[in-house]
Amino acid sequence: MKRYLITLLTICIAFCVCSPAFAQNSAFKKLIRSAGRVADDVPIKSMDKAVKPANKKMAQELLEKTARTSDQSLQSLPYAKRLVREIEQTLGSNLDPAVLKSLDEAGEAGVETAFLLSKGAKGVSNTIPDVARRAELLKTLEPDTFCIIGRYGDDLTDSVELFIKSTDSKIIKQAIDPSLVKNADKIQAARRAVTMDDFNNFFRKTGDKGVEFWRTTVKPNWKLFAASGVLAAILIAPESYTDYVIEKTAGGVAKIVRLSGKAVGKTASETTKAFFHTKTGTIVIIVASIIGLIWFFSLSLVQRSINWFINAVKKIKNWLFPPSNSNTPSNKLGPDVD
Secondary structure (H helix, E strand, O other): OHHHHHHHHHHHHHHHHHOHHHHHHHHHHHHHHHHHOOOOOOOOOOOOOOOOOHHHHHHHHHHHHHOOOOOHHHHHOOHHHHHHHHHHHHHHHHOOHHHHHHHHHOOHHHHHHHHHHHHHHHHHHHHOOOHHHHHHHHOOOOHHHHHHHHHHOOOHHHHHHHHHHHHHOOOOOOEEOHHHHOOOOOHHHHEEOOOHHHHHHHHHHHHHHHHHHHHHHHHHHHHHHHHHOHHHHHHHOHHHHHHHHHHOOHHHHHHHHHHHHHHHHHHHHHHHHHHOOOHHHHHHHHHHHHHHHHHHHHHHHHHHHHHHHHHHHHHHHHHHOOOOOOOOOOOOOOOOOO
């Protein structure tokens, strides 16, 4: 009986290992390690759900973008073959022949996903030269995040890394999720923290214009957006602010201003109060007090010095030019009297 169970278990394992899904999952992970230039033992998150219908549009857009700078001979190749050749050019000598073989056998959707994953991992590699730091980020990212970086540019890597650190340290303030409002007893119960899925969905929904908004508005003002709750609100429900994020219309601007104005005002007040209860705040108060005292005594000293100088000048003047003190009676006694 025991031997029978072992045999059955062995057959099941062999079946799983030889299944197309397992082979594709393994190929995607190898592809990410190769493009990211990290060791083969760096753990990568499961790629079971990496292939999604939404990847097709992003892969097509990215292929059109890279076609402007790629070899013109690739233009005549079938769509899937062009994607494979682009992957080969991205990885160069780092491409595992076994992975290449898997790509040749994969369907169109699998190759599109592999194309985005390779570009995303390569973007991380281009942005983060430190191997240890790069490996740490690669093993943290979900398949969707690799695809987002691959499609929209290497410079999103910094934002991804910052977002992960901010969510881990709870710097990003929570916001209301409109989808939870109907089922919530109180509006506060609809508040939640943002996730990496929110980050990915924001870019999927807003596209290139959303990326431009992120680069020009969110990233330069990261701390303000994160601490005020504006960032969470935009990521959780980008459709509520689409007209601002995409077109920057007056209605969208007014909505963001109202949201950020209330939140930022409250945050500034809370931050100011909290600051003066910290060690740094106490030191600032002490230093300011010392400077004030020095200024006060310095002002008093200057005033006394000026008075002393004026009195000294008067004394010298009186010594050089003493005032006349004649006691001779005056002959002018008034009108002549006959």
